[in-house]
Amino acid sequence: MFSLTFKKLNKSINEKLLFNISELIIDSGKCYFLSGINGSGKSTLLKIMAGLEKPDNIEIYIQNKKFDWKKASNQTHKEIIYLHQTPLMFDTSVKNNIQYGMRKQGFSKKTIQEKTTKALQWADLEHIKNNNARRLSGGEKQRVALARAYVLSPKILLLDEAFANVDVDGKNRIFKQIYKLKEEGIGIVITSHELPHNTSLADYHLQLKNKTLKEISDNTTHCFEPSSLKLVNA
Numbered sequence: 546m547f548s549l550t551f552k553k554l555n556k557s558i559n560e561k562l563l564f565n566i567s568e569l570i571i572d573s574g575k576c577y578f579l580s581g582i583n584g585s586g587k588s589t590l591l592k593i594m595a596g597l598e599k600p601d602n603i604e605i606y607i608q609n610k611k612f613d614w615k616k617a618s619n620q621t622h623k624e625i626i627y628l629h630q631t632p633l634m635f636d637t638s639v640k641n642n643i644q645y646g647m648r649k650q651g652f653s654k655k656t657i658q659e660k661t662t663k664a665l666q667w668a669d670l671e672h673i674k675n676n677n678a679r680r681l682s683g684g685e686k687q688r689v690a691l692a693r694a695y696v697l698s699p700k701i702l703l704l705d706e707a708f709a710n711v712d713v714d715g716k717n718r719i720f721k722q723i724y725k726l727k728e729e730g731i732g733i734v735i736t737s738h739e740l741p742h743n744t745s746l747a748d749y750h751l752q753l754k755n756k757t758l759k760e761i762s763d764n765t766t767h768c769f770e771p772s773s774l775k776l777v778n779a
Contacts, residue, residue: 547573547624547700547732549594550606556589557601563589566758573700573732576723576746580736580761581753587736590753591703594734595627623650626699630706632690634678639670642678643693650697660696668692668722684715691722702726704735720746 548570555565563586571577571594581587592598596618605617612620635642643664647657665671668688673681678689687707694702707723708716724746727733735747750761 548606548608549621549625549701549732550609551594552604552606554593554603555601556586556593556598558589562756564753564756564758566590569758571701571732571734574727574730575748576727576733576735577749577751578735578737578747579751579753585753587753588705590758591627591705591734591736594701595625595703596621597627621701623697624700625703626694626697626701627703628687628690628694628705628707630709632686634681634686634689636677636679638675639678639681639689640665640674642689643670643696646693646697664692664696667695667725669718682712682715683709684711684719687711687715687719688722691719691726695722695726699731701732701734704733706736708737 549572551566551569553567554569556563579587579590589598593600593603599614603614605612605614607617607620635645640661644657644661647660652660665674668691670685670688670692673685678686681689704723707719711719723733723735727746752759752761
């Protein structure tokens with residue numbers, strides 16, 4: 546199991562405190578639903594976790610080993626993938642978009658081909674593999690982005706508003722993809738204005754409120770296990 550721990554995490558914007566979190570542990574194979582009103586810092590928190598935005602203060606532990614900010618970012622840049630709510634699509638085919646990360650990381654041609662074929666089937670994108678990715682619907686773009694992340698085998702996937710601007714059918718398809726990722730042992734943190742009901746997708750419901758992070762147990766998080774998630778608000 547891959548475990549990522551953040552301690553004494555705080556962030557301010559224009560000298561105004563955004564949030565202060567004493568401890569947050571994210572484990573692979575678990576799904577964390579992160580809620581909060583607009584401006585509470587959900588996207589900022591995901592970017593900090595991904596090493597894309599520097600906090601004011603933080604302690605990071607990877608597999609219980611302590612790292613400073615710079616070393617942790619270098620250590621986890623392949624293990625953690627952040628997906629923006631409006632995925633970046635390159636002006637080329639769906640197939641080439643999925644292959645982008647693998648080429649950048651130096652995968653062999655054989656591996657790229659094998660993983661691409663599997664990803665297209667996995668995400669049900671074979672029928673549009675030669676279409677220009679920029680001309681797809683919002684839901685299709687999200688599925689391409691998830692497939693592009695899937696082929697890189699991350700330990701943790703951070704999804705920012707994955708269901709935004711997507712129709713009902715698209716939401717169902719994206720949900721199924723996310724569920725498959727969880728079943729394969731990938732840890733998922735997802736922000737959304739809507740938590741899928743009557744599913745076991747989310748193991749934990751976390752809420753950013755009043756500058757702190759709280760655990761919330763409700764009827765939609767069937768697998769809520771507070772003993773395995775340590776959160777202490779400052």
